[in-house]
Amino acid sequence: MLLWYTKDKAKVKYRPLFDDRTYVGDDNLRFFEDESYAPFTMSPEQLAGFAPLPTGAKVYHPNPITSARSSGENDVRLFEFKGRKFSPGTRTFSTNEMGLSRLRNADRLLAIGNTLRFKRYLDDFRVMTRNNIWDNTRQSGFSDAKVYVVQTPSIAIQQAILMTTDPGDLILDPTCGSGTTAYVAEQWGRRWITIDTSRVALALARARIMGARYPYYLLADSREGQLKEAEVTRSAPSSAPVHGDVRQGFVYERVPHITLKSIANNAEIDVIWAQHQQVLEPLRAQINALLGTAWQEWELPRALPDAGDVGGWKTIKLDSINPLSDKGHKAKTLINQWWQARIARQKEIDASIAAKAEFEFLYDKPFSDKKKVRVAGPFTVESLLPHRVLGVGADDELIDPASPKAMERQAHYNDERNAERNFVQIILENLKTAGVQQAHKQDKITFTSLTPWPGELVCAEGRYAEGDAEKRAAIFIGPEFGTVARPDLVAAAREAGDAGFDVLIACAFNYDAHSSEFDKLGRIPVLKARMNADLHMADDLKNTGKGNLFVIFGEPDIDILDAGPEGADGQLRVKVNGVDVFHPNTGEVRSDGADGIACWFIDTDYNEESFFVRHAYFLGANDPYKSLKTTLKAEMDAEAWASLNSDTSRPFEKPKSGRIAVKVINHLGDEVMKVFRVS
Numbered sequence: 040m041l042l043w044y045t046k047d048k049a050k051v052k053y054r055p056l057f058d059d060r061t062y063v064g065d066d067n068l069r070f071f072e073d074e075s076y077a078p079f080t081m082s083p084e085q086l087a088g089f090a091p092l093p094t095g096a097k098v099y100h101p102n103p104i105t106s107a108r109s110s111g112e113n114d115v116r117l118f119e120f121k122g123r124k125f126s127p128g129t130r131t132f133s134t135n136e137m138g139l140s141r142l143r144n145a146d147r148l149l150a151i152g153n154t155l156r157f158k159r160y161l162d163d164f165r166v167m168t169r170n171n172i173w174d175n176t177r178q179s180g181f182s183d184a185k186v187y188v189v190q191t192p193s194i195a196i197q198q199a200i201l202m203t204t205d206p207g208d209l210i211l212d213p214t215c216g217s218g219t220t221a222y223v224a225e226q227w228g229r230r231w232i233t234i235d236t237s238r239v240a241l242a243l244a245r246a247r248i249m250g251a252r253y254p255y256y257l258l259a260d261s262r263e264g265q266l267k268e269a270e271v272t273r274s275a276p277s278s279a280p281v282h283g284d285v286r287q288g289f290v291y292e293r294v295p296h297i298t299l300k301s302i303a304n305n306a307e308i309d310v311i312w313a314q315h316q317q318v319l320e321p322l323r324a325q326i327n328a329l330l331g332t333a334w335q336e337w338e339l340p341r342a343l344p345d346a347g348d349v350g351g352w353k354t355i356k357l358d359s360i361n362p363l364s365d366k367g368h369k370a371k372t373l374i375n376q377w378w379q380a381r382i383a384r385q386k387e388i389d390a391s392i393a394a395k396a397e398f399e400f401l402y403d404k405p406f407s408d409k410k411k412v413r414v415a416g417p418f419t420v421e422s423l424l425p426h427r428v429l430g431v432g433a434d435d436e437l438i439d440p441a442s443p444k445a446m447e448r449q450a451h452y453n454d455e456r457n458a459e460r461n462f463v464q465i466i467l468e469n470l471k472t473a474g475v476q477q478a479h480k481q482d483k484i485t486f487t488s489l490t491p492w493p494g495e496l497v498c499a500e501g502r503y504a505e506g507d508a509e510k511r512a513a514i515f516i517g518p519e520f521g522t523v524a525r526p527d528l529v530a531a532a533r534e535a536g537d538a539g540f541d542v543l544i545a546c547a548f549n550y551d552a553h554s555s556e557f558d559k560l561g562r563i564p565v566l567k568a569r570m571n572a573d574l575h576m577a578d579d580l581k582n583t584g585k586g587n588l589f590v591i592f593g594e595p596d597i598d599i600l601d602a603g604p605e606g607a608d609g610q611l612r613v614k615v616n617g618v619d620v621f622h623p624n625t626g627e628v629r630s631d632g633a634d635g636i637a638c639w640f641i642d643t644d645y646n647e648e649s650f651f652v653r654h655a656y657f658l659g660a661n662d663p664y665k666s667l668k669t670t671l672k673a674e675m676d677a678e679a680w681a682s683l684n685s686d687t688s689r690p691f692e693k694p695k696s697g698r699i700a701v702k703v704i705n706h707l708g709d710e711v712m713k714v715f716r717v718s
């Protein structure tokens with residue numbers, strides 16, 4: 040169940056969605072006209088959809104033409120149609136005298152018994168507004184592949200998003216799960232924020248969005264969009280300057296919405312009708328004079344019956360005429376001519392009605408450029424520092440430590456502390472078996488022993504061999520949920536130094552941006568190992584020592600160069616030489632080549648808050664060009680690729696902020712960022 044609510048109904052945004060409407064099985068829609076406007080009622084097989092309708096058939100149903108509103112002085116009480124007078128009964132006609140005669144001239148009136156009806160074609164509005172029962176959202180075998188047990192079907196979220204937002208709007212889903220909301224929002228050009236307490240969920244969501252491919256919808260605020268709009272509306276393209284602003288929306292398919300009112304108000308119908316009467320009426324007069332009849336427009340037969348059809352001639356009271364005589368031939372010709380002109384009038388009036396019709400946008404059917412593929416735009420994954428338990432009640436009062444409530448709280452707090460200790464213990468057990476991985480196998484740190492250490496931040500002492508000597512590493516474990524910040528590392532390194540350790544090894548799920556620049560305090564190297572997210576489930580994890588559970592991804596070794604021959608004066612280039620690796624055999628930190636790097640990015644004007652990818656380069660060993668080409672199923676410009684597949688950047692202007700940031704990502708998805716001041 041979906042609850043949609045608003046504080047102020049007047050401000051609510053609602054974009055209706057529509058479903059196609061069909062006559063199949065709809066008893067109201069059992070009438071149709073053929074191409075020459077001759078009326079028929081469907082056979083049961085046709086109505087059930089088992090037998091086709093003739094080509095060009097126009098399905099219609101007789102709609103009420105009266106409403107329950109109380110009538111006023113000017114309302115029509117009697118209207119003449121096909122020689123009979125019709126009253127609205129106890130109700131009121133929906134339009135005035137002029138409107139009714141336009142409907143009549145447009146052949147939109149039907150006399151059903153004593154009631155006047157509006158002939159409403161299925162094509163007047165061939166869709167139905169989707170109401171509050173969404174039976175198209177049920178999971179089917181064809182829906183998205185499920186990556187999360189409680190994954191919501193995309194179609195349900197898509198429908199909610201399309202009904203209540205426009206491109207560029209912001210969508211918040213505080214229970215991210217597999218990220219369906221973000222995935223769908225990204226597809227439809229909405230901005231999004233999503234939150235989850237589970238890292239499993241966030242990891243799935245991140246992978247899902249990063250791997251997504253979307254259609255390329257035509258933006259209204261683009262040249263292609265302007266051209267498409269012109270094509271759809273059959274008008275000259277706008278020449279307004281374009282800015283590619285997604286907030287202007289997409290170019291959508293639309294359906295005509297012809298209403299009784301739009302026909303009643305269409306004065307062009309009068310003009311077209313009058314013009315055609317000049318042809319039709321003289322023909323009718325000739326027919327009546329020739330045959331001695333007094334046929335009104337609506338009484339003229341479609342054609343004269345065949346010569347042998349005696350019954351047919353009798354029905355139209357013309358059995359005195361010899362169909363094979365000159366008179367018979369002439370009458371046939373005149374009637375054919377009259378009908379041709381009559382059909383021409385109808386076509387012209389219908390075209391006028393269609394041209395003046397309103398239309399509804401199909402917000403779920405934007406036009407797309409089939410030759411382009413779109414991937415997700417840039418996004419970040421952030422995490423918060425761990426929560427702290429405060430000694431303050433929900434009512435803002437300090438808690439009396441002796442009150443039962445406080446004791447309960449204390450017990451809960453102790454449980455949490457125990458859980459925390461338990462977490463540290465499990466991590467240490469895994470660390471002991473798995474060791475600390477680096478880019479190359481030979482640089483793995485394997486502990487000969489790992490024992491608890493009663494420090495403030497340092498919780499264990501790990502011993503390992505450096506050549507023949509034994510070295511002591513202080514181990515610092517970050518929080519189970521949260522990020523290690525630079526000050527934590529500084530304090531832990533100080534503690535390690537004071538206690539005579541040789542190195543500090545920090546193990547955490549996440550480090551804040553500033554800690555990446557911190558790699559040494561005095562003589563103590565600070566190694567930052569990233570813990571694999573599997574360790575969140577360490578309780579259930581088989582401790583096999585396999586799998587890269589603790590990985591150090593060192594600082595990138597980067598040179599800032601002059602622009603070189605390609606660039607202009609004062610411009611810069613960046614070169615990545617590799618990533619610093621701690622060599623446990625020698626205790627040295629040395630830069631390792633660029634092959635460990637999958638990709639690297641530059642924010643050429645870093646604002647110290649968020650990293651904006653302004654340059655991206657892909658170094659990858661296994662020809663990422665090839666796999667990207669396969670994914671995108673397209674040829675890429677080899678020259679353009681070469682400039683991306685490089686350890687040296689293209690030249691760029693000096694940053695206005697005075698800082699650039701370089702982010703380097705390895706094949707395991709670990710990333711480090713380094714900020715440089717550039718004057």
Ligand SMILES: C[S@@+](CC[C@H](N)C(=O)[O-])C[C@H]1O[C@@H](n2cnc3c(N)ncnc32)[C@H](O)[C@@H]1O
Pocket residue numbers: 187189190191192213214215216217218219220234235236237240
């Ligand atoms: C039913 S799932 C959402 C499914 C999601 N719509 C999808 O398509 O995958 C609910 C999610 O809410 C998360 N969650 C539960 N309590 C939460 C809380 N207090 N804050 C944020 N997320 C929470 C759970 O971890 C779970 O991933």
